[in-house]
Amino acid sequence: MGQQDKSRDTAIGSVYDQIDAIYRRAVARSRRINAPLSQVEQSLLAFIGSNPGCRATDIASAFSLNRSTVSRQVHALADLGLVVEGDDGDHQPRRGRALSVTDEGADRLKRSLAIHREAVRNRLDGWSEPELKDFAAALERFNAAKDE
């Protein structure tokens, strides 16, 4: 392996380690704090909010979850009054049941996101505007890469 390759490997290893650290910290943090929504609830609510009229099966494939898991989670959110079936005149699916977020769900999601974003904001304290933009752009590029 050449000098170039070795250097590249080191950088890649570093990126992995850093992302791993972010991941673990997020998990630990979500255990400590008392969020208005669990990670799963927030993810699902955000997805339904961004995809009004989506069905449980759409959520399952989007998150690589089993249909049964989504079924239960969605019911839990419905019991909390955060999502409802149907009620979305624009996006009626051929089959299955269209889901949408209630006003209360949207409010809860907003508060949940605000809390988590606040933690990110604190971490980015002291970053200049260009540094921030570059970082966000790099993350977007990283995420945009297709899965092999």
Next chain:
Amino acid sequence: MGQQDKSRDTAIGSVYDQIDAIYRRAVARSRRINAPLSQVEQSLLAFIGSNPGCRATDIASAFSLNRSTVSRQVHALADLGLVVEGDDGDHQPRRGRALSVTDEGADRLKRSLAIHREAVRNRLDGWSEPELKDFAAALERFNAAKDE
């Protein structure tokens, strides 16, 4: 809120969303693939490897886990022959039991890390050396920020 603040907020929101996406994808991926170690096992093994002679309690505080959880996880790893108690002449703690990684544990960890790093490597395909280094540096800076 001024133009500057709004722009900054947008960038911060973007960083949060991207990290959230990374997180969710990592969770989904770890469900799909058949890794030699679960996320938890890999984390613990890596920690013990980097901190030979550490005790269960050290792991618990490092990962914000309950002592009981760590106790069970460590026992599971011990049953698999991946970690052992004591056997580390250099780092004997005053109390508790020193943990260290066995040769098999080190091997398993290495393979597990290699698999996960490979996924990251693929995502970084096409990035130039400087782009890579900048990204790694930004992630490090992000992680280095102290928790408030």
Next chain:
DNA sequence: GTTCCATTGTTGCATAGTGCAACATGGAGC
């Protein structure tokens, strides 16, 4: 329309990972 099938959703059972609280253990300090 009726029948059949594929998609979608639900439910019973099992598993991993986790917390809390109670308990056990073993060094440290007196």
Next chain:
DNA sequence: GCTCCATGTTGCACTATGCAACAATGGAAC
């Protein structure tokens, strides 16, 4: 020695998850 505190273990409960079997329902073919 005795006491205390840090450490570890165990019983119980709960969440999130998957799999497999089942139920329901819309489309398609006839």
